[in-house]
Amino acid sequence: MRQPFFSALTFLFAIYCSPTYADLSLTLNEEEMAKANAMYQQYCSLCHGKDRAGYKADNAPSLKSHSMLSTAYPQLLFDSIAWGRVNSAMDGYSRDMGGPFSDSDIILLIRWLAQKESITPVELTQTSISGDALKGKALYASNCASCHGDKGQGVTAPAIADQLFLSSATDSYIKHAIVNGRDDTPMQSFKNQLEDDEINDLVAYLRSQASGWKKKPIELAQWPSADEYVLNPKGQDPTFNLREGRYVPAHEVVRALEDKKKFIVLDTRPGSAWQRIHIPGAVPMPYYRDKSKIADNLPNDGTWIVAYCACPHAASDSVINHLRSLGYKNTAVIDEGILKWIEMGLPVIAGKDKVVGLEDKDG
């Protein structure tokens, strides 16, 4: 049973994915397990928690629920990590997107996640499910919107109308999640709450939110060089009023940018997120960077340093905490984070200097 099933999975995966015929068996040895664990702790535990149970920051979901792992392994897990999810704290980690991982790094991580929980992958059909999207919309509003948001944009639960999610998740994957829930998380099973037809209607409604978004590697911009870190080096110092001695309101940062004050802005998300969209002049300083390198090229002379992430605080707090431990005096975290910043209509750019509208279509 097991062997043919795995080859079918491998085959499907190989069609979608460039690393041809990747080994997807759940037979990592001790050394590989240790390497994957170290990667996970450095890159993922910030939000998904050391124990993979989720909800450490930003309502990041569980990465150990069997219902998720057994249906998401391998393709959806790979895609979620490689490409991330639009407009959420989950950014893409693949090199194609400007992130740190090769395809084989990602494959090592997903094999580790699956092997840790000894899952048996569930084979789901690729056929689409038909249902009444209009009925599904009403069912969604009364049963799902409280956690997933009125438009599926995610609130305390993942964004299930997300274009990246919908481009990877099959109808049967979505249905399986609704029928079975996600063990040990707030996502209950709706098996006894809703009829089979109603669940199909919900799937049809969620599917109707997909825009036909396609995965596509982006053109990567060069990271700024050290002599570009300080904005307006001849300008005056800004005045920031910090909440709890740490958080600076977005509008004060915008004013400092407009008034050409001297300061540094750090983007603490993965490099892929900086490539996609960032605050003008921001320097990429991913939270997972080796701690001994964070301070390289950052002047410790009282120049203001403000950091932000999507979160709004987890990644930026970790970088600012480190700078403070090294004695950096004027440091702060942008209170709202960049997702709110974008919603507020404040200025952003993509790549090195490409000005973009607020709808970032290239993901």
Ligand code: HEC
């Ligand atoms: C800054 C916080 C943050 C970090 C760091 C982070 N994630 Fe996530 N992750 C999230 C959030 C939030 C979501 C849910 C996104 C949404 O709304 O759809 C998510 C979703 C996911 C999913 C989809 C799970 C599902 O149920 O569909 C996977 C898989 C995942 N993350 C893996 C990882 C891995 C592996 C890493 C490390 C390489 C990582 N994440 C790092 C916040 C984070």
Ligand code: HEC
């Ligand atoms: C009480 C809050 C809550 C309600 C109500 C709720 N969900 Fe969820 N849902 C969640 C959470 C939290 C998760 C992520 C669980 C995890 O893996 O950590 C989730 C996960 C999911 C997923 C899997 C997403 C992925 O990335 O794999 C789907 C699909 C989903 N929910 C659909 C629905 C639908 C449809 C409804 C309504 C019938 C619904 N949910 C109602 C909280 C909720």
